Amino acid sequence: MKHLNKLFSVVLLLVGLSSQAQDSNNPWAVTFGVNAVDTRVSAASKIGDKISQVFNAKDNWNVLPSVSYLNVSKNVGGNFSFGVTGSVNKIKKYVLERTTIPGDYAVVNPGDLSYYAADGIIKYSFKEALGSKVIDPSVHIGGGYTFFGDNSYGTANGGVGLTFWFTDMVGLSLQSTLKYSFDDKSIRTPESGVPTLFQHFAGLTFKFGGKDTDGDGIYDKDDACPEVAGLKQFKGCPDTDGDGIVDGSDSCPEIAGLAEFQGCPDTDGDGIADKDDACPEVAGPKSLNGCPDADGDGVADKSDKCPQVKGPAENAGCPWPDTDGDGVLDKDDKCIDVKGTVANNGCPEISQELILKLNAYAKTILFNSGKASFQKQTFPVLQSIAAILKEYPSARFSIEGHTDNSGKPASNMKLSVDRASAVKNYLIENGIAADRLMSAGYGQTKPIDTNKTKAGKANNRRVEVNLIK
Template sequence: MKHLNKLFAAVVLFCGLSSQAQDSNNPWAISFGANAVDTRVSAATKVEDQISQYFNVEDNWNILPSISYINVSRHVGGNFSFGVTGTVNKIKKFVNPRTTEPGDYTVTNPGDLSYYSADGIIKYDFLKGYIVQPYVHVGGGYTWFGDASYGTANAGLGLTFWFSEMVGLTLQSTYKQSFDERSERPLVAVNDNVPSHLQHFAGLTFKFGGKDTDGDGIYDKDDACPEVAGLKQFNGCPDTDGDGIVDGSDACPEVAGLAEFQGCPDTDGDGIADKDDACPDVAGPKSLQGCPDKDGDGVADKNDKCPDVAGPKENAGCPWPDTDGDGVLDKDDKCPDVKGTVANNGCPEISEEQILKLNAYAKTILFNSGKATFQQQTFPVLQSIVAILKEYPSSKFSIEGHTDSDGKDALNQKLSEDRAGAVKNYLTENGIAADRLTSVGFGESKPIDTNKTKKGKANNRRVEVKLVK
């Protein structure tokens, strides 16, 4: 019993080491089952005798009818694993070579001789990933054989049949070469040495230690999305809408779409993803965010006030009107309600005849003597001038005031300026835009007649209206 305690103490010690199972997904493995001890290998002197007696279970194998071995191992990389094995047994069949004749042996019962072993094992697996997985192993350990105990060097073969990814049946045979020199001498007490021997194992193997946090069947170490259940083809990441694009790369993870649109749909097939399409159910050009443009004027139908007639964007997709029909569009027509000429921005151009008429009226403007105030009979004349100017709303005019030579020059200059200004003020007060008019006084500097006669002086006292071009 004291040796059994030693065995399990050794197993616990080795379990704390970094050792190996079958693969990196489930790095740990535990195996347990029955073992058989066969001492004939140390008695047979010929290889053929050893082979022929290999399966002689009835005569040579010592089997304890219970769970009699346990192995704990861990994957260490590649096809290698490292583990520890502990076994217990009872030796009732001891093949004794201790006779005087070479090759002669006897099978004796040493009386339930106790057997314990604790071994380290380095295993190399072949055909990883297959249902049937053979392996070779080497190692060493310590064996308690009755009252004797000695170290051994071990090597052997094994085979695991995997019922599932996690559970398998393991069969193994191990040759243990004893370092006890007494084991080679005949006629030595059975329980006083540790002979070289074969040990066979049959048991179940369980792999464990793999972590699958999200439970999607893909281990965390291989799972690109370990916290969220996903699909194997996407390394464990989900594809909620099932469009073949993982949610992490899918701009529309809840709606199935196309790879070219990062997983988003294009319902109308216009080459614009619905999420970027202002009209997702009707095909349209990219330049209009996927909305149609029936009249081809560059204004989407939904924003086009004239969707069937081409028109500029500035006019909400409608053609510009030409209200007065003068060939100048209202947007460019300075006089949209009055027919004019293109050269004058849609406004009528004042004729020379009208200019002469204006000046004819201007000559009849009468001021109170020496003042810039109008005589009463002048107001109808001024209204006639207003009427003409309104017919040509884009034309600009200069109002010029003149005097005769009577009086001082400075006074005449000021009087001419005041009278020209008075005409301008009257015109603006009666609806003529101020920016269309300027006024200037020339005093007595520009006479048109002689200042030596009364009639000549009357002609020089005048107001003129000139077109500003």
């Protein structure tokens, strides 16, 4: 008995240590305490007598003044559990029916008779059905083997129990079990066999064995985030920023936000989450990624070089200028610094009078005889032509060369081409863009006067400047 008490003490210590972080989800339970053995049920011949004094502890119960039973059980699904119980006792009160007076019972001391039992038990709990966290009634059945003095025999067991849970992991368990002995006889002495009896138990129950990897008080089987500590209302998942949205569904898990923005804040209240808002502290429309547009021109103020004046995005939010004031915006004006007309893209239009003037100059261009080189006195004329062309920077011109009919037509054609080209090259060299000019020679094919007179021939030897429209 001394060694048995030591064993129970060790079990108590181990259970106490293992149950510190457990709760009602733990599948394992250990119960230990005292037991009482009552043999009256075997002695009585009438059913009423068998149970009339079942709780008469003073006269009928055999109790050891120490820890005398141990039960280990495991939940096997639903409200069912299976366990094994070992118990010891000393029989000093054995109930006998007096043979001379039927229905009269005597309690004898069989001389400190030893009692040992090992039993298997299947228990069903009604705690969940009651919806109670404290009161836990149950029923059980099972079987076992009992050593009664020098005798031993198998038993069929059944009974009821009641546990009061102080916490989710510690409770006081009470249980009464009828153990029907297959060795039972109607009349017996304590030494004649193993009687049918009642065995009562009272002990402390400790639950353990659940796994809580993240230590958040929610066991892994019920924890949606078993490796990260969380909250019960989120099934064990964390909500770092405390905004009511679990981190796994929170696009901004470290900053409190709103559910409509998946947990992200909207500081300026413009309906755009800060993470998607280019201007999170100033309200603005969605079309501009949350940035304001003071002048309403569709260009966000932060990119608008003229935030108080409407202007197109192509010009950074500023209105297009009209430098020369001709009504044609600079972006469309091919002559930004010179007033022109809308019809001519902002450039001044060339009048017929000016064309006549250009050709009047062109008629005075003198070449060395039979050559495409200029006579010295022609250079001022060429300068005057270049100056006029510069005043119309968007206009394009055709330089045309012509000859009289003196000489061979092929030679005349080549000469006219060379002379027109010489004028064109001079103008390019003096500041006229090459893409504004083209040249062509027509030889003697386009006379403007008769070639029968000297004056007529002189008129036919000419350079013309024509506007390309």
